[in-house]
Amino acid sequence: MFDPPHLIKCIRNNLMKHTFKFRQCTAKWEDIINFYNKDKELLIRAAPKITDKHIQPNNFAKMKVKYATQILSHTVAASICMHVSVGSLSSSAMGTAECISKFDSLFDAVNVSTIQSSKALKCALTQTSPHLNFFEQAVSFIKSLKIVQGNEEVTSRIKCINGWLVTINAIRQIWDHLQQNHRFKFLLTRRLNTDPIENFFGTIRQQGGNSDNPTSIQFTHAFSKLFFILFLNSSRGNCDDDFDNLLAQFSKADSTVPALIPAPTSPQSDDINSTDYRDKEVGDNLLKDNLIAYVAGYLLRKCFHIHECPTCKSALVTNQLEDNRNLLCFFRFVLCNLLSMRE
Helix, strand or coil, rough: CCCCCHHHHHHHHHHHCCCCCCCCCCCCCCHHHHHHHHHHHCCCCCCCCCHHHHHHHHHHHHHHHHHHHCCCCCHHHHHHHHHHHHHCCCCCCCHHHHHHHHHHHHHCCCCCCCCCCCCHHHHCCCCCCCHHHHHHHHHHHHHHHHHHHEEEEEEHHHHHHHHHHHHHHHHHHHHHHHHHHHCCCCEEEHHHHCCCHHHHHHHHHHHHHHHHCCHHHHHHHHHHHHHHHCCCCCCCCCCCCCCCCCCHHHCCCCCCCCCCCCCCCCCCCCCCCCCCCCHHHHHHHHHHHHHHHHHHHHHHHCCCCCCCCHHHHHHCCCCCCHHCCCCHHHHHHHHHHCCCCCC
């Protein structure tokens, strides 16, 4: 299998240079640039983490996984959908949003680090989790991708496309083997990435005066030292922390797998009031209203941890898109719970 963090960076790099086509949709880097240029002008931004380094990364920035995952994220996809809805971006940008959402879900599924999460695909892989069905649909989507440069199709030259297919197949086979032969109840797919082993050998090299080529005896001593101080990972370098812990710390843990968090029910209505989105002033006001509504809802949700008000709660969980102020919330909800890659 290939390393998923490297694969997601390759997708970002190729999207910067080529056009992705699937079904009747088109994904282009130009749509992301247009979204960023409009978003950074707003007082309250829909995607505040996106910076110039994400849009025009230098060679060093291209090595960082977070710049790729933050661009190919649920937040950016939902924000692009909102801009399209208010007429700020062309309707063709919906293809870019859909492509981003699919690769965001795929990376979530192959980079699971916790048993439970608010996103179903970021929960541990189990026999009843949506991962196995999702992988089948992901393979169909990836096989349908056509990558175009100008008027020439270059799909066969983009190695990361086949890399995703190989990796998905490998994870499915690993899970079948672990479950059937070793009775594993769940699998954290991030443990299959290279970050944990790179972090481990990075800490080994830091022992004994930054030794890049330790002897077997030096390696044994360094390993013993790290083992007994219960520290087997490092936050330095180009790898994310892998949250590794000694198995002994979990000896008294409950062996049962906690129930996965159920996905919330779908909205009862997605009706949108008629508005002339072609009016730039109206569109700008809608963007501001959506962002204010999203931030206000976030703050209100935080307040519920220490205070409950029936009136406020009713306003927060309403399913009606009144006055078109909840478009961003609606698209974030829909994309977050869209587990299948529909053809």
